[in-house]
Amino acid sequence: MRVDFEQLSQWVAPQSRVLDLGCGDGALLRHLIDTRGIQGMGVEIDNERITACIRNGVSVIEHNLDRGLHNFLDNSFDTVIMMQALQAMRRPDLLLEEMLRVGRECIIVFPNFGHWPARLSVALGGRMPVSTALPHQWYNTPNIHLCTVKDFEALCAEKGIRILHRVVLNQHDHSGALTNLLPNLFAATAVYHVSR
Amino acid sequence: MEPPILMPDAFPADSVGLVTPQCMAFDEPVTLACGRTLDRYQLMYETYGTLNADRSNAVLICHALSGNHHAAGYHNADDRKPGWWDTCIGPGKPIDTNRFFVVCPNNLGGCHGSTGPASINPETGKPWGGDFPTLRVRDWVETQSRLADNLGIQRFAAIVGGSLGGMQVMRWALEHPERVAHAIVIASAMKLTAQNIAFNEIARRAIMTDPQFFDGHYLEHGTSPKTGLAIARMVGHTTYLSNDAMRDKFGRSLRTGTFERGIDAAVEFEVESYLRYQGDVFSEAFDANTYLLMTKALDYFDLAREYNDNPIEAFKKSLARFLVISFSSDWRFAPERSQEIVNALVGAGREVCYADIEANQGHDAFLLHIPRYLEVFSAYMQRIADEGFR
Structure with a gap:
């Protein structure tokens, strides 16, 4: 499940300061640096991904997001992005507030647990859903706060x-009429652009 | 076909091989932070690799407390050990000498050929001893910058240092922002903690209370405070290792003696004998006054003192991009100290990469072969070279 970077880029002002939490190999920041001339910074905890960011020429800080964003000043970024990581946080609600303290605006991407296949799995199959988007078993999933x-x-x-703004995508990462009509049922992925 | 070049096979393929120390003399007086002036001085240094045509690929190595200009390679074919940072400097190593031109000086006040307390004071014709001026980190930055001037290096692609060396790197970035493209600060701090100063003071007291110290003028008395210096080194060495590292290395193994009932003979643990040996070797090779001077420079360093004690304000003056690295078990320069550097850099809007390397070797880790450390370091240096040393 890879949300088209263009989807997010439209909400990021050129030359602005962007913080990407759980930035992976830095591909999104690299894209924003190359296309929008932003000043980007990533936060990551995974060793290999940190090295990958460095190889990509992306600023990256090793930090555990479950310890909050105490290391970042108020309003020090224009946009704070979090792709596919909110659901893995110990306290997504507190982190969301922290994101809006550090950044003026936030972009959050998460898997919609209300997506119909997930509902079917629990309701009819009686099992926790396992899919390509959420490939883990209940006992080893990092996604401890799905919503x-x-x-x-x-x-x-x-x-x-x-x-x-809100963009909802189906399992093929497309925005369709059905998905937009009943997002809680038909969206696999939700993309939100929020502010205070 | 060209005939094969005959190479001495004594050195590993990723070594810079045989290196020759050089010496540069300076006649232009330097006014030190303490207010005193040195009219003349000399710096020993080594270089590895080749300076490129536009002189953009130079890397300056700043050494730590007991370091010197011999960072990599060998002085003789029969040297047992290479330079102190051979792990990180050489062909294909993090500081790749195929791409970078590396300069490593012995700091002013050192005891490996650069002007220091053991040098002759031209005014008295005797060794400076305890009269050698007190030095601060900025004095090293100033003298290193003059060395760079004379080598024709206007701007360094990177300035790199661990521990006390990292302090010099940060000071460089503030004093000469336009001369530092990348600043690499490893296992360092913006200022020492009280605990850290305490260890340095124990070391200094050991030296200064040695009957052979003679107020720092031991050379005039044809002696040196070896016992004190050895104890100072033992304290330092212990704090540079972690509890785990010492347990893994020595445990409670005995070198001599036994705890068997009925036997009243002296017992010596491995760790005791090791520390004593390290202390003795060090006290033969290092100058006690230099040790005092270096530990004082460490204690006095406070990056943000003149910036209203605000490290963010300090780093706003720098233009460099930073790489900061810490080691999980380093309690002398703990990861928290590195994180303070990183937070200040982020607050100042500087570009920074930070990695906290899981390693159980304590502060010493920055000198050792730790795969993830070398990987991060290499990736960063390669990126500098790939981006054309900008």
């Missing part, structure tokens, strides 16, 4: 977080 599109929007409402 649905509705759950995420409820959290935003509760915390007074404004949703600037």
Whole structure:
């Protein structure tokens, strides 16, 4: 499940400061540096990915996001991005607040646990869902806080977080009429652009 | 077909091989941070690799407390050990001498040929001894920059150092921002903690209370405070290792003696004999006044002192891109100290990469062959070269 970088790029202002939490090999930041001239910084915990970022010429800091963002100043970035990592955090709600303290705007990408195959697996199969997007078993999954599109929007409402844009994608990473009509059921991936 | 070149096979293929130390004399007086002036001085240094046509591929190595200019390679075909950072400098190594031109000086105040306390004071005709001026990290930066001037190096592709060397790297980035493209700070700190100063003070007291110290003028008395210096080294060495590293290396193994009932003979643990040996070897090869001077420079260093004690304000002055590396079991220059550097750099809007390397060797890790460390270091250096040393 790889969200098209272009989808996110449109919300990132040229020459702005971007922090990517769980930045992987730095491919997104590299893309934003090359296409939008941003000043990017990544945070990663995985050894191999950190080295990959360095090879890609992307600034990267080794840091465990479960320890929060205390090492970053208020409003020190224009955009804070988190792709496919929020659900692996110990306290996604606290991290979301931290992201909005450090950055003016945030872009969050997560797998929608309300997607129909996941529902079918639990409701009819009686088993926790295992898919290409969420390939782990219940006991070894890093995704300890999965949520649905509705759950995420409820959290935003509760915390007074404004949703600037939302893009929902089906399992083929396409935006379709059905997905847009009933995102909680038909979206495999949700992309949110939020601010305070 | 060209005839094969006959190579001495004494050295490993990834070694810079046989190297010759060089000496540069300076006649231009240097005013030191303490206010005193040295009219003349000399610096020993070594270079490895080749300076490219536009002089852009130079790397400066800043040594730590007990280091010197011999960072890589061998002085003689029968040398048992290569230079102190041979792990990281050589063909195909992190600081790849096929791509970079490496300069490593022995700092002013050193005891390996650069002007220092054991040199002759031209005013008295006797060794400086305890009268040698107190030095601060910025004095090394200043004298290193004059060495660079004379070598025709306007800007370094990278300045690299571990521990006290890392402090010099950071000071360089603030004093000469336009001369440092990349700053690589390994197992270092923006200032020492009280605990760290305490260990240095124990070391200094051991030296200064040695009856052979003579207020620093031991050379005039034809002697040296070897016992004190050896104890100082034993303290230092212990703190550079981790508890785990010492357990793995020595455990409670006995070198001599036995705990058998009924036998009243002296027992010596391996760790005791090892430390004593290290202390003795060091006290024969190192100058006690240099040891005092270096530990003082460490203690006095405070990167942000003149920037309202605000490291973010300090780093705003730098233009370099940074790589910061720490080691998980290093308690003398703990990962937290490196993270403080990183946070300040991020706050100042500087580009920085940071890796905390899992390693149980303590502070010494920065000198050792630790695969992930060398991988990160190599990746960063390769990127510098690939980007054309900018």
